[in-house]
Amino acid sequence: MLKKIFSRDRQKGMSEEWQTNDNVPAGLMTKCERCNEIYYRKEMEKNLFVCPNCDYHHHMRAWKRINSLFDEGSFEEWDANLETTNPLNFPDYLEKVKKDQEKTKLKEAVVTGKGTIEGYETAFAVMDSRFRMGSMGSVVGEKIARAIERARELNIPFIIFTASGGARMQEGVLSLMQMAKTSMAIKRFSDEGGFMISIMTHPTTGGVTASFASLGDYNFAEPGALIGFAGRRVIEQTTREKLPKDFQTAEFLLKHGQLDRIVHRHDIKPLLVNLLKMHQRTFTSEQTPFFSLEGGEQD
């Protein structure tokens, strides 16, 4: 009962999409972007937007991701009131932001907050590439940095799902400096023993890859995700070299040592639960012995 009241309270400040909840565009059917197989939209959603036929991982909206992971009613959104401005007076910038706000029902390209996943409390940031390609301007950087700072103060883990084209051009060097700010927040968090997991989803590129996305204690990626720093076209044009077909895919990165694991979307929640359980503060506290047989055997 109490829980219900609290969660209703918390939801007041939340971004709009939470309340409109089902903003799936009209239409009963949907088509896999890769294999063109046709499915009921509901079926695809139930499968977490992974194609039941070819396993292609479709884009997943921020709130869908949050709802798929967190215990019901446990999620509390942070900093939904931060507004994007136009610091460089860049032509048409705010119009474009407004358009994306209407299109996505999100205020910016990231949703942050905290909640519990099977009882394990964790802070959270999830990016949404529909909003300005998930690019990082001042608001995205600030929300992520604040989420990490709060995780540090609350002594809870921080999990981020990245999806971004990189820095936001329209905010120029202010955008660049968000890389520094978020990385610095992670350093402060990590030095106090904070536990961070980064899950890179399609696509994660540029300044986001070159900052917080790569700074998890564990870095994972969804299968097939495009992950890189400089884009393929830029590299090909600068170096006049033809790049391999799998260049900058999650699989390519794993082979080259950049990822700890590739995780199928269906396996993400169990993996997170397992790792959250292993990294509980009761284990890391100096009062706890390094090893004990108390508490009995697990099975």
Place this chain on the structure above:
Amino acid sequence: MKHILEFEKPIYHLREKINELRKISMESNINLQEEIKTLEKRLARLEKDIYSNLTPWNRVQIARHQERPTTLDYIHLLIDDFVEFHGDRYYGDDGAIVAGVGFYHNNPVTVIGHQRGKNTKENIARNFGMPHPEGYRKAIRHMKLSEKFRRPIITFIDTKGAEPGKEAEERGQSEAIAYNLKEMSGLKVPIISIVIGEGGSGGALALGIGDHIHMLENATYSVISPEGAASILWKDASLAEKAAESMRITAQDLKELGIIDEIIPEPLGGAHRNVEEQAKNIDQVLVKSLLHFANFTPEQLLEQRWEKYKNIGKYLEL
């Protein structure tokens, strides 16, 4: 038993004979119980005789046995909810070293070990258990995470040695090993190392700066493989057997030399004869070691680690 070692052949032949007699007895309904019983007794005696008088070279052969259990076999038997992590974050993912986290008797632990293959295909993927620099860099990254999250480290040692090759040198094989030796020395969590097969040289030691070091009964641990020693000392790798005898590479030798803490018994004939039993034997010693260090402060850990290693070496001071 698919792979028979030369010195095991008498056992194998006798067992064949017993099986033959059984077959005859079944098929032609002749009672051969007495004969079979006698032979079985002889077999038991023969096994005991051979396996309790193993030469160092015999042990090298057992340690290299194709079916000998590997790091992943023990992880599957001893660790719950194991999550393996791959690359080094710099260059590649080295299949010759496995690293991950899991629960050991409900305590989070980091487990790192060399990984051989059991057939040609696996061995190619695992580079025959010989790590490149990226393997050692993956290992130390996870050891540092282990320190950050205050969980003990268990390492399984099983390698002929670090990869000797052009690319390994280009990417800094020596630096990778040296860095691990230095950094492991300062980790503020207990490290327990177990040599489960071959402990070959710096490539083994780079995972082996343990607060306790244990060895399986038939494992070996030395500065170089017997073949390598023979080729350096006598310019003839075929004298490996002689080198194995002279170099004192067995668990018994290392115990006498004061390098290792405990010898973990193996099932008769070697670990591959009964992997579950072997895992149980490891479990007993491992639990004891971890309980020993359970309440050490970081300062105590580092102090005793330094005490342990600084006392290794024999010399005369005049």
